Amino acid sequence: DTGVSQNPRHKITKRGQNVTFRCDPISEHNRLYWYRQTLGQGPEFLTYFQNEAQLEKSRLLSDRFSAERPKGSFSTLEIQRTEQGDSAMYLCASSSPGLASYEQYFGPGTRLTVT
């Protein structure tokens, strides 16, 4: 079990560019979550999937954000036309219904800097 992995770990982009992040959950975890963490704050929920179905989206997820989880395995989070306010750490987590309270295991995150 290699844990939740995220790529890239760091991304620097210019305002207006599109970026895509990838998350690979722990194998056999059917739930996958995306959070965003800005400096000095706790993580804020963005969206989550059960298998390939996107079951909940936060109001934070504007039209410029889209997430997918084809085939219920890895997930991608795309941000279009990035803005400086998008600079943050993007965290991915996964869980399994076999776990108590759907305990979420977090990846190392992707740090996005928009210049």
Add this chain to the structure above:
Amino acid sequence: AQTVTQSQPEMSVQEAETVTLSCTYDTSESDYYLFWYKQPPSRQMILVIRQEAYKQQNATENRFSVNFQKAAKSFSLKISDSQLGDAAMYFCAFQGGSEKLVFGKGTKLTVNP
């Protein structure tokens, strides 16, 4: 909507001593879970301890224990025999009917040798 409040932005403790981190939350739900997560500098978040709201007994994991006061909506974390490796950001989190976690702003814990 649920909210989680951590009123201590920073705390410090001497190595081998005990420290308590505070957390309060607000919810109208009766069934929920509470968590403490640890986020070391530049490292990923890991679960420290979990409490089910329906359980009256406070959860304990080795040197970590909680004081869960459901009526007061309080959920504090006690770290005994503090170690240098305990230095990190600590986040209190709530999980209700929705599977999403709602986090507080965190408490930065410094352990002094």
